[in-house]
Structures are given as C-alpha cells and as structure tokens.
Amino acid sequence: MLQLNQVHKTFYPNTPDERQALVDITQVLNEGDFVSIIGSNGAGKSTLLNTLAGSIIPDEGDVWIDERNVTTLTEEKRAKYLGRVFQNPMAGTAPHMTIEENMMIAFGRTKRRSIFSGVTKQVRERFQDHLSTLEIGLENRLTSKVGLLSGGERQALSLLMATFTEPRILLLDEHTAALDPSKEELILKLTRELVEKHSLTTVMVTHQMEQAIDFGNRLWMMDEGQIIFEANDEEKDNLSVSDLLKAFQDIRGKKMANDRALLN
Numbered sequence: 001m002l003q004l005n006q007v008h009k010t011f012y013p014n015t016p017d018e019r020q021a022l023v024d025i026t027q028v029l030n031e032g033d034f035v036s037i038i039g040s041n042g043a044g045k046s047t048l049l050n051t052l053a054g055s056i057i058p059d060e061g062d063v064w065i066d067e068r069n070v071t072t073l074t075e076e077k078r079a080k081y082l083g084r085v086f087q088n089p090m091a092g093t094a095p096h097m098t099i100e101e102n103m104m105i106a107f108g109r110t111k112r113r114s115i116f117s118g119v120t121k122q123v124r125e126r127f128q129d130h131l132s133t134l135e136i137g138l139e140n141r142l143t144s145k146v147g148l149l150s151g152g153e154r155q156a157l158s159l160l161m162a163t164f165t166e167p168r169i170l171l172l173d174e175h176t177a178a179l180d181p182s183k184e185e186l187i188l189k190l191t192r193e194l195v196e197k198h199s200l201t202t203v204m205v206t207h208q209m210e211q212a213i214d215f216g217n218r219l220w221m222m223d224e225g226q227i228i229f230e231a232n233d234e235e236k237d238n239l240s241v242s243d244l245l246k247a248f249q250d251i252r253g254k255k256m257a258n259d260r261a262l263l264n
C-alpha cells in the first residue's frame with residue numbers, strides 16, 4: 001500500500017521564482033493498483049514521482065509505504081521498496097558492467113546480497129529464466145556489456161531489473177517516451193506482462209493520454225501541483241482522450257498545455 005498525506009512541495013519559496021510543484025496531495029494506492037498520471041507541462045508529475053522515490057523530500061505531509069513512514073528516508077534506503085524505470089534507457093543500468101552484473105546489483109538491492117557474493121550457477125540460471133521471458137535473446141548475452149545493447153534492449157532489461165525483485169511499488173517515469181514506435185510497443189507489452197506476473201502496485205507517468213487510458217485501473221490528471229481529476233476502474237475504462245481534454249477544460253477553464261501529447 002502507498003499513502004500520500006497532504007503532501008506539499010514548493011521550489012524557491014518566497015522568491016520571484018517560487019513554484020508550487022505539489023499542493024496538498026492526499027491519495028491511497030491499494031495493493032495491486034496501477035495508476036497512470038497525465039497532466040499539463042510543469043504540472044508536478046515528475047516531482048510527485050521523485051517524492052515517492054525519495055529524491056525530493058516534501059515540505060509538508062508524509063509518504064507511507066505499507067506501515068512505514070518513508071517521508072524522510074533517503075533514496076538509497078528507500079530503494080529496497082521501489083523499482084524505477086526512467087525515460088532515458090541509459091539511466092537504469094550501468095553501461096560498463098555486464099548484463100549479469102547489472103542484474104546482480106538489482107538482486108542485491110532487495111535481497112541483501114551484494115555483487116561481491118558472486119554470480120553462482122544457480123543465480124545465473126535464474127537470471128537466464130527471467131531474461132528469456134523478454135523474448136529478445138538477452139538470456140544468451142549474460143556476459144555482454146550493457147553499453148552494447150540497443151536502447152530498446154536496454155529499456156527491456158531496466159524494466160526486468162525493476163520488477164523481478166518484486167518491489168512494493170513500481171515507478172515508471174515516461175519509460176517509453178524516448179523509444180521509436182516498434183520498441184515502444186515491445187516495452188509496453190513487457191510492462192503489462194511483468195506488472196501482471198508480479199501483481200505490482202504501479203505508478204506510471206505518461207504524456208500519452210491513450211496510454212494512460214489503456215493501462216491500469218486508475219488515472220490521475222495533474223495541473224499546477226494538484227490532482228484535479230481522477231477516474232477509477234469502470235469509470236476509467238470508459239474514458240476517451242476527448243473526455244480527458246474536456247474534463248481539463250471544464251475544471252480549469254482553459255485548454256491543457258501538453259506539448260508532447262499534442263505531438264504524439
């Protein structure tokens with residue numbers, strides 16, 4: 001379970017550059033919930049994700065994962081609860097290390113084992129089993145340096161590494177935005193499969209409204225640091241992109257400024 005209680009974050013308070021990035025966010029995600037977050041430019045989506053990850057500490061309010069108040073827990077200490085895939089395929093993996101070394105780091109993060117425990121035959125077989133589910137042949141390239149993989153392959157590996165340890169929360173940070181359409185399709189298919197396989201509680205930020213409608217059982221629309229609209233379960237299933245644009249216009253009295261969504 002993930003809980004946000006009256007979370008506020010303001011950058012450069014009391015200066016001409018003041019930005020209210022999160023305003024009184026209160027939400028609960030239950031076990032297995034999958035929320036897609038959309039919103040206008042500068043709405044606070046990344047700040048919200050960073051607050052969950054621990055790279056931003058809120059000014060007020062608190063964040064709970066299960067029964068633990070993690071509000072001030074550092075990113076490193078929080079990592080055992082979280083899996084995260086970034087927009088940049090280069091961000092989730094270490095290029096100069098091999099596939100199995102990268103997987104060992106992910107494995108060690110949650111299982112209190114370090115890469116220095118070595119990759120045993122049994123662990124290697126387990127990694128190969130996981131990699132074979134991606135169906136892109138990475139199981140035969142365990143000792144290849146990750147820097148040699150294509151962007152799509154690397155993002156698939158990041159996704160696998162973020163999920164196979166069964167984190168309490170999976171954070172997807174526009175994780176398909178930098179990929180070409182065929183690779184995007186692959187990563188979306190894998191996202192669906194891996195989230196279902198591990199029943200992961202998931203928070204996905206996306207600029208594509210179709211994707212937000214298509215994925216998950218919940219949807220949050222953000223603007224100016226607030227969640228201004230949400231839809232759950234059946235109500236969400238029946239939404240269309242024009243419903244979302246209309247909802248934004250009705251609530252805010254203006255059109256949504258979302259450059260990347262318009263480009264897609």
Ligand SMILES: Nc1ncnc2c1ncn2[C@@H]1O[C@H](COP(=O)(O)OP(=O)(O)OP(=O)(O)O)[C@@H](O)[C@H]1O
Pocket residue numbers: 011012019020021039040041042043044045046047048
């Ligand atoms: N580190 C920071 N320092 C100062 N201001 C920041 C910082 N990070 C975000 N902001 C500001 O906080 C607000 C919310 O930004 P955020 O990046 O969370 O929005 P977003 O919804 O992810 O936007 P986009 O879709 O355009 O990437 C914006 O006004 C932004 O300029």
